[in-house]
Amino acid sequence: MIDNRQYSLHNKVALIIGGTTGIGLASAKAFxxxxxxxxVAARNLGRGAEAELQLRAFGDAVFHPCDVNDPSSVAELVAFSVNRFGQLDCAVNSAAYDSKPATFHEMSNEDAGNTISTDVMGIFNCMKYQIEAMLHSGGGTIVNVSSVNGLSGVPGAAMYSAGKHAVIGLTRSAAKEYIGRGIRINAVCPGATETPRRERRTAxxxxxxxLAHKEQLAQAIPIGRLxxxxxxxSAILWLSSPESSYVVGHSLVVDGGLLA
Ligand SMILES: NC(=O)c1ccc[n+]([C@@H]2O[C@H](COP(=O)([O-])OP(=O)(O)OC[C@H]3O[C@@H](n4cnc5c(N)ncnc54)[C@H](O)[C@@H]3O)[C@@H](O)[C@H]2O)c1
Incomplete structure (x- = not known):
């Protein structure tokens, strides 16, 4: 277990969207x-209640439902967070659509549209209302979860890759627009990570x-594992903390050396 308690985030208010499982939940635990x-926010109420229970064993945390595809749902979530805790200091946007692997010409228009709706418009919706709240309370940090697939092409996942490239574009543009007003925006680009999302793909x-799939993956990653x-x-926490104060509009690759 990584000990991140050196970061100056005591009493900060953090909103983690897609925070009930995987990378989002791990981030919520670290905060x-x-x-x-x-x-923590996501669509599934059962998983939300479970995440809230786990987090409350260690500190002050609450689940609130949200669908990032729906701007009014995101606006309501941000208002709830500010009402509950008085302000918004940090936001992490980790939700993504579970697109089905498919070659480009076989990808359904529905799957392609859903991917862009959640992975691009969803991030836009989240950032829009988070920025508005942070402007109101004098600044903050936002970390968007992209992927190594946002920095390179991916056979069988073109739309996912396009969406994750877009997350970096949104991050860089908004970072330049708002750093002068106290909001520091960055992205993280994970490589293959052990989460429920990955388990669903190989279920x-x-x-x-x-076993063969995991060995093949691990062999492709210089560090030898997911x-x-x-x-x-841990990277998300650092980007959210004052300890990374001069890092702006960056896409931090955390991939065990894959893209090196
Ligand atoms: N796991 C990996 O190998 C990997 C690698 C690179 C990038 N990523 C990215 O990391 C992020 C988190 O992935 P994960 O592996 O932790 O997945 P996960 O499925 O465990 O978590 C995704 C979370 O997003 C929520 N979510 C999905 N759609 C939503 C919606 N419309 N509105 C609100 N919440 C929604 C889910 O309920 C869940 O809490 C994603 O953006 C993913 O693309 C994952």
């Missing part, structure tokens, strides 16, 4: 461990297929 007050594999969600959360 709570640093003494931040945390709102239909036999044990042997799963990331743990808390290793990505």
């Amino acid at each position: 709570v461990a640093c003494g931040a007050r945390v709102v 239909h594999y036999s044990d042997d297929q799963l 990331a743990r969600a808390e290793e990505i959360a």
